[in-house]
Amino acid sequence: MLDDLLRLHDGVITLDQAARCGLSRHAVNRHVRSGHWRRCSQGVFFVDDRAFTDAARIRASVWGYGPRATASGLAAAWWFGLTKFAPEVVEVTVPRNSHGRSRQGTRLRRRDLMPADVVERDDLQVTALPLTAVEASVQRGGGPNLMDTALQRHTNLRPLWNAHLRNKGRYGSPAARRLLQAADGGARSAAERLFAQLLRQAGITGWKANQRVAGYEVDYAFEASKVAIEIDGLAFHSDPDDFQRDRVKQNALALAGWQVLRFTWLDLTEYPERVIAEVNRAISAR
Numbered sequence: 001m002l003d004d005l006l007r008l009h010d011g012v013i014t015l016d017q018a019a020r021c022g023l024s025r026h027a028v029n030r031h032v033r034s035g036h037w038r039r040c041s042q043g044v045f046f047v048d049d050r051a052f053t054d055a056a057r058i059r060a061s062v063w064g065y066g067p068r069a070t071a072s073g074l075a076a077a078w079w080f081g082l083t084k085f086a087p088e089v090v091e092v093t094v095p096r097n098s099h100g101r102s103r104q105g106t107r108l109r110r111r112d113l114m115p116a117d118v119v120e121r122d123d124l125q126v127t128a129l130p131l132t133a134v135e136a137s138v139q140r141g142g143g144p145n146l147m148d149t150a151l152q153r154h155t156n157l158r159p160l161w162n163a164h165l166r167n168k169g170r171y172g173s174p175a176a177r178r179l180l181q182a183a184d185g186g187a188r189s190a191a192e193r194l195f196a197q198l199l200r201q202a203g204i205t206g207w208k209a210n211q212r213v214a215g216y217e218v219d220y221a222f223e224a225s226k227v228a229i230e231i232d233g234l235a236f237h238s239d240p241d242d243f244q245r246d247r248v249k250q251n252a253l254a255l256a257g258w259q260v261l262r263f264t265w266l267d268l269t270e271y272p273e274r275v276i277a278e279v280n281r282a283i284s285a286r
Helices: 002-008 015-020 025-034 054-063 073-080 129-136 144-153 157-166 173-183 187-201 240-255 265-270 272-284
Strands: 012-014 037-041 044-047 090-094 106-110 118-121 124-127 208-213 216-222 227-231 259-263
Touching: 002 012, 012 015, 012 054, 015 025, 015 044, 025 037, 025 044, 037 054, 044 054, 054 073, 054 090, 054 124, 073 090, 073 124, 073 129, 124 129, 129 144, 129 157, 129 173, 144 157, 144 265, 157 173, 187 216, 187 227, 187 265, 187 272, 216 240, 227 240, 227 272, 240 259, 259 272, 265 272
Parallel strands: 090 106, 227 259
Antiparallel strands: 012 044, 037 044, 118 124, 208 216, 216 227
């Protein structure tokens, strides 16, 4: 039973869990004195016969604040697979009336989370995926690409909006609202306005917005060079019918001799120089 628990918990174990496996406090202390177990914090231990992985580090950090602690922010995002790299500092949320100070390697947030915003994943309490995506996407190391990943692979926009509205007033709330608006149905127009602004700032001319080409309306058309630009908002989170229509449209444009470039909100906000460079390359080559 102990071996199974350690395997499932990345080698991390609490004093209460050890007791349920039949180990007394004296037996736990003996393991620590022998060097087989490492004390991570009060009541939390790591069995030092394996690598101390990022999962073990995050689990130990959260459990070190007690049974009501919840992994949040980028730590929760990594736990859900929304980010590739685990954060160096583990964000942990505890209830407002909790005691204790923040420890090295962690960032402590005191707030009362609603039941809808907390889930258990692999025996670790974490903020639910919608709230995780909303909060982590506006933190340094997160960014719009994190919300983009959540919308493409894990959820849709409504749960993200609901999580945001349940937690208004938190740090980063205005920035999260702007990202959600950018992903919303009318956000494509905001992305189009941003693209037009980038073109003007770069001094690129010869384009027209919302032009019909080969029987379809394109967002931006460079008629002289036969280059069409399509803006896709924040993420490719449309339904299968929209996806199919976009492909039929793109094929029709290509058969009519037009080159099609597609950019997302993420491209426009995170990599504007690359966007402009690609546009310049396309219109110069035709």
